[in-house]
Amino acid sequence: MKPNKSFHKTTEQDSHYSNLENMPVADILKNINKEDNSVPKAIEKALPQIESLVIKIVEKIKNGGRLFYIGAGTSGRLGVLDASECPPTFGVSPNLVIGIIAGGDKALKHAVENAEDSTNTGWEDLMAHNITSKDMVVGIAASGTTPYVFSALKKCNESQITTASITCNKNSPISRISKYPIEVIVGPEFITGSSRMKAGTAQKLVLNMLTTTSMIQLGYIKDNKMVNMMLSNEKLKNRGVKMLQEQLNISQQEAISLLETHKNVNKAIQTYYERSKNQTH
Known part of the structure; x- marks a missing residue:
């Protein structure tokens, strides 16, 4: 054709x-x-x-x-x-x-x-x-x-x-x-x-x-948040910190520390939950 x-x-x-x-x-x-x-x-x-x-x-x-x-x-x-x-x-x-x-x-x-x-x-x-x-x-x-x-x-x-x-x-x-x-x-x-x-x-x-x-x-969004976004500027880093604070009910400083360590919101959330789980056993 x-x-x-x-x-x-x-x-x-x-x-x-x-x-x-x-x-x-x-x-x-x-x-x-x-x-x-x-x-x-x-x-x-x-x-x-x-x-x-x-x-x-x-x-x-x-x-x-x-x-x-x-x-x-x-x-x-x-x-x-x-x-x-x-x-x-x-x-x-x-x-x-x-x-x-x-x-x-x-x-x-x-x-x-x-x-x-x-x-x-x-x-x-x-x-x-x-x-x-x-x-x-x-x-x-x-x-x-x-x-x-x-x-x-x-x-x-x-x-x-x-x-x-x-x-x-x-x-x-x-x-x-x-x-x-x-x-x-x-x-x-x-x-x-x-x-x-x-x-x-x-x-x-x-x-x-x-x-x-x-x-x-495919699982790249959690709730309605871009938890896998690239943290390529201060605006997105600040957004990531806010996501972590809201999701994990933690302080801003702890959220900043998690994000600096893992460079990814989703990884930070998973690591936090795994750490919390291990601490309860």
Whole structure:
């Protein structure tokens, strides 16, 4: 199956708003906000699809697999962003959730000509990470037709690697070849075809759901706290101290001492409980 160039894309339909250059600032903001408010409702319709994918991601990671995001342009940048935020938030290895963008790191800041049109480099970029059937690959493409993503998912299917996708058009080619497709139909953009807007917002929210829910299920969150976060600045260290004080009912100084020793809130909590248990025997 090849991406169909005549595929009808609601993301490319004309905006509901005209003569934007003559619209007062207050009206521009009001109308952008009005359109943005439709995104969560569109995601709500896709919750069963998102749930199925989360369950599979958790299964894959529990069995030693990794989660890959692959995309081009805005979609690729959002995937890299979500992947890069997992280590500091959940304390996981940077090799557990991996974001790949067409054109490489340069494309994070600058458009790379024809990068999204390649039908070979998506698979090559995945192979550079020694991808196996243990892993999960999520293709991100607002249009649902991006050749870089489509061809990479197609090769994954041929190699028995589980595929998923996040798109914003109904029954797109990428959705049709994905084992776990997520379709968030947000409709025309405020600026015609500018999928960095509603489509990008939808993708970001879905990515938040995928990793956050998966990491909760995998035990990286305790109660509602980021007990495995990287303590990379004073704000996070202070947050860690407060967590320990509340969880263990100890003084600030004792919490600081525990955190300085173990460098991790969860490890500090476990050690404290083990020490207390041993002292009672």
